[in-house]
Amino acid sequence: MKETVLEVKDLVTTFKSADGPLPAVRGASFSVKKGETLCIVGESGCGKSITALSIMGLLPSNGMIADGSIFFNQKNLAEMSPKQMQKVRGNDVSMIFQEPMTALNPVFTVGFQIREPLMIHLKLSKKQAHMRGIELLKMVGIPSPVERMNQFPHELSGGMRQRVMIAIALSCNPSLLIADEPTTALDVTIQAQIIDLLNDLKEQLDMSMIMITHDMGVVAEIADRVIVMYAGEIIEEGRVEEIYENPQHPYTKGLLASVPNVDDPEFDLKPIVGSMPMLNEQISGCRFHPRCPFAFDKCMEKSPETFQVTDKQNVRCWLQEEGVEQNGGRRASSL
Amino acid sequence: MAVDEQVLYSVKNVKKHFPVRGGILQRVKNHVKAVDGITLDIYKGETLGVVGESGCGKSTLGRTILGLESLTEGELVFNGNNISNYSSRQLKPFKKEMQMIFQDPYASLNPKQRIGDALEEALIIHTNLSSLERRERVLQLLNEVGLKEEHYERYPHEFSGGQRQRIGIARAISINPSFIVCDEPVSALDVSVQAQVIKLLRDLQEKHGLTYLFVSHDLGVVRHLCNRVLVMYLGQMVELAPVHKLYENPTHPYTEALLSAIPRPTVGRKRERIRLKGDLPSPSNPPTGCPFHTRCPIAQNKCSTEKPAWREIDEGHFIACHER
Incomplete structure (x- = not known):
């Protein structure tokens, strides 16, 4: 039995509204083991993204974790201060978002954005971070990485931007990667490239992954276990074969x-x-x-x-x- | 869906180039060749799918066919009338025959307009019905697309995405057109709702004998709904075939790669996937010769210099490729 990396118990996430708190996640419990890919599937509004944002401590200001615990490496993320969360985020747990153009900052070069987590979390010098950045870009399959470091996000195609996002997310060797619809905005041929890349990297780096998606095809390609969510609740959970065949x-x-x-x-x-x-x-x-x-x-x-x-x-x-x-x-x- | 071999719409060598301006004087520096030489016959009662990756010109093709974009070159023949150079007044009776369903049901409805008024608008322009008759017709339309009569007085924000798309469909069929361009009508919807809308489109086609041009990037939906499929790449035609031939026997290497790239919702069966190198080239500076040669796994020297001819390889199955 492999060790458990993340253990979420009875998570309730609510949003403030004029009519009182609105629960977006209603008591979700699940765990992720080392080296495992867990897919959370469901339609828009089922609470799958909010579950991910709760783990990352990135809920919008009107949202809060009302109940439950999120244990990551024996520490409860739900009780951490924003300052403590900053040390975890991008270091032990990182996230890839759906739309790479909005997730990357348009006024900074790719190099600046890839150096940032390396200098903050790993305390590398700028020069070391630059060299490591080039290695990372090479790892995610970006051609001519040295030149790319000085380019801005708008100079890259959608698939390339998503690769840059993956490189940034993996820069500090996280033990858990959360990918929120990473291929939804991409064309099928590019989507296939990114899925292959994520599968390869996961194997190579032996990390765990939570993948959030609504595409049942993508789930079948990448998941070990699947959670199906509906209206804030987990309604079914099982191995990928069980979910698809039975x-x-x-x-x-x-x-x-x-x-x-x-x-x-x-x-x-x-x-x-x-x-x-x-x-x-x-x-x-x-x-x-x-x-x-x-x-x-x-x-x-x-x-x-x-x-x-x-x-x-x-x-x-x-x-x-x-x-x-x-x-x-x-x-x-x-x- | 019975398709008789009567041509409803004939598209001949249609091109649509958008100018790219630059410099201080905003001179035209280049052209984006969004649609670059499409020749097609659309038969009465069929659903013709147009597929391709983003930027391949499939939406522009749909808009050009409807006259929403001016033609750069080519001819449009609708029901035997060459309408390419018609003035907007001459076009009016033809516009009644052609309608469009848009992709984004949030952006295509006016947020300040009641649903009843939105549906009534086309009736005011194209028919002589009295206001009472128009109201009657709108209520009938709401019913037909699976909405309720009380929705007449509501505003778009009160509806879900699927319901809004139903309103978009009701608006398109309100004046009994014979030809509808559906531009990614289900891509913005959740899967369970997507299936509902596909079913509705199919039922309406059967009931009214509609002809659809179905623009989509979702090859699963296209297989389910279309009779024939056109694959586009960088504004050009790559392969055109009846749906079963295209999916069972894809011949162009691009079609092959596209089909193999779709993630299948079945586990345990590992398929060999054709990996395409790189990204789509810029349509303002397309490669010479065959547009696909930069990413093609079987490209030869000839492909980079000579444009492949459009030829029939099987009954109704056309491709543009030197090697196959």
Whole structure:
């Protein structure tokens, strides 16, 4: 058994609003082991990015961690002061963002931005940092790295910018890398390059990775384990094979059935009815029940418990409870 | 979806070049060749997919076909009428036949306009209906795209992304067009909602016999929705084929690479992926010869000097490549 790098327990993240606190993450618990890639999937508004920002201590000023703990290397990140977090961020834990153009500062050269974490965290001199920067750019596959150091972000293409972001994130050898939709803004051929690069680097540096994405294809390429989130809750968790070959939660099944399959012309597209609830929407019982084709009375009354399917796969759904008719009534009508 | 072989729209050697200005006098220094010689027939009742990476000119092609961009060169023939040089007044009856669905459902609706008014606008311009009849028609449209009558009085911010895209679709079909350009209509939506909108587009096509030009970068959606597919690279045509031929037997090395690069939602099956070197070259300074030769895994000397001819290799399957 490999050691656990990150342990998140009952994380609740809320946002201040005129109508009182709005919970964006409602009690998420998960862990990441050394060298493992965990994918968090879900649609926009499900709380996947907010979970990542909570770990990084980068929540916007109206957001706060209301409850729960985030243990990273035996230290609780949720209780750290912003000053202490600065020492962790970019050093032990780093993050890659979706849109590389907004994540890089347009008025500083690539070299300046890649030297910065090296000089702050590793206390390198400017010259040493410069040399290390060139090595890092070479590692992420950027051609002519010496010249690139003096260029500005706008002179690079989208794929190159994302490579620079990865180089900066990896500069201090973090033990955990969080990637928030790193390939969403890129074209498919470039996306394939970046996925290969992340997979190679992860192996090379033996780090753990949390990848946040909505693309079920990307998940299948990169994940060891998968967490599916819906409306702030983790509704299913398991090894990547389990999630794809034996999904249990109706939402996971629906998600897989609504992605058109490129290899199968006869693929029957089955949309999930309705749309994601708003943060302030009060839903009794299971938060998915208004959109769920199998919902029965209990789903509307009581929030589901977590049921264990295999040693790694857990599902939050009343259908898993023993005694529930698996093939009866509304269940047979769809999926 | 029955496709009869009747040509609805014929596009002949269409080019759209955007000038790049610079210097103190803002002289034209260069041209971005967004669309550079596209020749196509669009058949009645079909869905023609246009795919390619960002910057390949697929959206500009859609806009040019609709007359939203002026032509640099070429001819547009709609239903037998050459409309390339028509004045805007002459174009009006044709505009009624052609509509567009935009990518971003947040940007394409006026935030200060009620949904009912937004849908009514095209009816005021193109029909002689009385205000009561128009209201009736708008309510019917809302119903048709899966919205409710009470949405008539609401403003765009009260709707989710999927609902807004439904409004965009209702607006496009309000005056019964025969041809609709869909510019990435589902890319901004979440997957579960995306599937709903795809279904709606398909149902409407069946009901009204619509012809779609479907511009998208999502090859999964295109396979699902289209009859024929055109692959573009740097403003030029690379491959055109019926959908099953393109996906089962991609012939151009670019199409091959594009298809192999899509991450598949299946685990355990490791596929050999064709890695393309580098990025898309700048369309203001495209490579000589075959535009793809700088990234092509099978490029020969000939490819950098000579532009490959557009030829038919199988029934309805065209490519532009020296080597295949």
